[in-house]
Amino acid sequence: MGAMRRATVVTVAAVSAAMVVALGAGPDAVGAARVPEVSDGPDLPVASGGPVASDGTAPAAAPDIDGREADLAHHGRVSLARGLLEVRFESENHGPSRLADATVRLDFSEPLAAGQTLPADCLWNGARTVLCRTGQLRAVGRSHAFDVRLRTARRPHQVVLRVDTAWNGGALDSNPENHRHRVLVPDTGDTYAF
Numbered sequence: 001m002g003a004m005r006r007a008t009v010v011t012v013a014a015v016s017a018a019m020v021v022a023l024g025a026g027p028d029a030v031g032a033a034r035v036p037e038v039s040d041g042p043d044l045p046v047a048s049g050g051p052v053a054s055d056g057t058a059p060a061a062a063p064d065i066d067g068r069e070a071d072l073a074h075h076g077r078v079s080l081a082r083g084l085l086e087v088r089f090e091s092e093n094h095g096p097s098r099l100a101d102a103t104v105r106l107d108f109s110e111p112l113a114a115g116q117t118l119p120a121d122c123l124w125n126g127a128r129t130v131l132c133r134t135g136q137l138r139a140v141g142r143s144h145a146f147d148v149r150l151r152t153a154r155r156p157h158q159v160v161l162r163v164d165t166a167w168n169g170g171a172l173d174s175n176p177e178n179h180r181h182r183v184l185v186p187d188t189g190d191t192y193a194f
Helices: 002-022 027-032
Strands: 070-081 084-096 103-108 122-124 129-133 146-151 158-167 181-186 191-193
Touching: 070 158, 070 181, 084 103, 084 158, 103 146, 129 146, 181 191
Parallel strands: none
Antiparallel strands: 070 084, 070 191, 084 146, 103 129, 103 158, 122 129, 158 181
16 A cells, blocks of 8 residues: 555656646746847737647637638748757748738747847747747738747757747637647758758
């Protein structure tokens, strides 16, 4: 009976620790609170206070009142060479409805160096996250290409990049697989597509 009780306590502790990390209150939350020094950027719409999945991504946005549907996709490439990350991507709306705006989230597994400048439509959301505003996307239309060049705080052997939609104006996106990507990027200078 004592061994069973210890196993239950260990299981509860492990589940509690996993929930703390998934909800952003784990060890990384301390580092994420230190926002890099950057110049003022645009105000970007971001969903707030919603649930978070176990992999750290937000679930697909609920449909808005008028029932609009828009299939948003993000595609591009990323490379890492001696601590320099280069990300180039575009967003595309497959329709059927247009989007007045959308926000793309780039999450990096490594902290980024402080004081870096971002493209005009992007801003910092912590030491490891960049948000970029697509602007209006007509149905079957594309955003401009984003070129994001960033230095990591350290010289990692690899970085994991997660790309996702942070906000899409409340439109229903029934195909989330084409806007959620996880890319392992070794420090080789090679380009990896997503």
